[in-house]
Amino acid sequence: MLQGFDPKKIQGGLTGFLRQEFRELEILDDITRLCYLGELPPSVSAVTRTALIRSYQLWKGTEHVPKTVHPSIEWSKHDPMNLVDKSEDASWQLVGKKSNKAAQPLDRSSDNPRKHKLAVMLNQETGYICAKGTKPLNTLSDDRGKARLIKKRKLDDVPQSSQSGPAGLTWEETTLSCAYDSILTILHHIFVDNRERWDESFSRLNDFFSIMTQGWDNSEQCSLEEVRNRIRLPLSQGDPESFPYDNKQGTDIYALVREVFSGSGCESTVQEICEMCETVCSESSVTYPFWHLDGNSAGTVSKEFQKSLNGQLTRRCVYCRTKLVKSTRFSNDSPPVVILSLLNANLKITQKIVVQSSTEDVKSSYRLRGVVYHGSYHFTARIIDSNNCVWYHDGMTTGKDCVYEGKWKDIGDIGSVNDRRATLLIYVPN
Numbered sequence: 001m002l003q004g005f006d007p008k009k010i011q012g013g014l015t016g017f018l019r020q021e022f023r024e025l026e027i028l029d030d031i032t033r034l035c036y037l038g039e040l041p042p043s044v045s046a047v048t049r050t051a052l053i054r055s056y057q058l059w060k061g062t063e064h065v066p067k068t069v070h071p072s073i074e075w076s077k078h079d080p081m082n083l084v085d086k087s088e089d090a091s092w093q094l095v096g097k098k099s100n101k102a103a104q105p106l107d108r109s110s111d112n113p114r115k116h117k118l119a120v121m122l123n124q125e126t127g128y129i130c131a132k133g134t135k136p137l138n139t140l141s142d143d144r145g146k147a148r149l150i151k152k153r154k155l156d157d158v159p160q161s162s163q164s165g166p167a168g169l170t171w172e173e174t175t176l177s178c179a180y181d182s183i184l185t186i187l188h189h190i191f192v193d194n195r196e197r198w199d200e201s202f203s204r205l206n207d208f209f210s211i212m213t214q215g216w217d218n219s220e221q222c223s224l225e226e227v228r229n230r231i232r233l234p235l236s237q238g239d240p241e242s243f244p245y246d247n248k249q250g251t252d253i254y255a256l257v258r259e260v261f262s263g264s265g266c267e268s269t270v271q272e273i274c275e276m277c278e279t280v281c282s283e284s285s286v287t288y289p290f291w292h293l294d295g296n297s298a299g300t301v302s303k304e305f306q307k308s309l310n311g312q313l314t315r316r317c318v319y320c321r322t323k324l325v326k327s328t329r330f331s332n333d334s335p336p337v338v339i340l341s342l343l344n345a346n347l348k349i350t351q352k353i354v355v356q357s358s359t360e361d362v363k364s365s366y367r368l369r370g371v372v373y374h375g376s377y378h379f380t381a382r383i384i385d386s387n388n389c390v391w392y393h394d395g396m397t398t399g400k401d402c403v404y405e406g407k408w409k410d411i412g413d414i415g416s417v418n419d420r421r422a423t424l425l426i427y428v429p430n
């Protein structure tokens with residue numbers, strides 16, 4: 001005891017593994033805190049510890065350090081905490097009637113959140129049988145499991161159309177690609193989801209859609225980012241101000257929509273008519289299916305869209321002072337896609353909208369398939385697939401993947417996600 005000893009024995013710093021362990025515990029602490037405050041987005045959810053930490057990192061970014069982390073284990077650009085590896089869960093089996101069957105190993109993509117949900121629900125619905133010598137808990141390991149237990153879900157609530165979620169585009173930091181990433185992730189899912197309809201309505205819309213169709217076709221084996229750049233380059237050469245190709249300025253997403261969706265199949269003509277003296281007071285045409293929903297009235301997107309197509313105006317006829325009526329006519333029966341910009345945050349986003357041409361008596365029903373969000377100089381997206389499953393994409397954090405959030409009816413606020421507000425709504429025919 002009298003002798004001095006090597007201070008390194010107690011001050012020598014942590015081994016890499018131990019430091020990682022402490023850092024992961026800090027993240028788990030922060031997840032618990034946010035969960036308690038109800039500030040955790042649905043994307044931060046998993047059954048295993050590693051997958052949960054990974055989902056938090058995907059949400060916050062790997063550079064994010066919770067406030068309470070002690071400086072000695074803080075991470076930074078120079079001493080980074082990398083994205084934790086995808087966990088490879090041990091194989092599992094349901095104990096019970098079917099126990100004679102061999103254990104069914106989860107496949108390699110086992111951090112897929114849907115798989116976990118499926119596993120949780122199987123346990124719930126078949127009656128979970130715990131290991132010998134242990135007492136069963138009445139709730140699942142995470143707090144939100146309680147909610148899951150209360151809200152009985154059916155197996156068909158789980159997306160089954162494809163094994164993994166929609167593919168996403170990875171953000172390019174050097175050229176700020178997020179506007180393209182969001183729109184193309186949504187369009188790519190529309191392409192994959194119904195190839196027949198795509199070929200019919202989209203593949204010949206214009207040169208941009210030809211590039212997408214060619215690039216996304218199996219035969220070409222082109223990455224989604226390569227296809228994006230093929231679209232970006234001509235746009236930026238034609239109009240470098242709206243479509244800059246550097247890390248200084250962002251893209252004008254409205255200009256992007258007008259360019260990318262412009263085509264004779266999307267043309268519409270608006271007339272302002274006086275019904276009293278049957279005068280056409282003004283007429284204008286656009287070649288893109290894009291409408292701004294502004295004002296500040298509270299109502300639904302569906303009704304507001306109807307008004308922007310056809311309805312009474314406040315302007316009056318110069319001859320008889322009767323209020324003018326606006327009427328929209330489409331070159332085709334109806335456009336292959338409808339894009340709405342949501343300038344009025346009071347509007348309730350509806351899953352369906354109807355397009356009615358003033359000349360035809362035909363109504364076409366459209367379904368919401370994608371939402372682009374904007375905030376803090378960045379665009380992100382949600383994809384709604386044909387099974388009403390909602391997926392979140394952020395090229396900066398989720399990259400090539402989309403994160404499963406839940407069914408449409410279970411999404412609390414479709415108008416915002418992670419502090420960003422919905423700015424574009426993309427609808428396609430039913």
Ligand SMILES: [Zn+2]
Pocket residue numbers: 274275276277278279317318319320321322
């Ligand atoms: Zn008149």
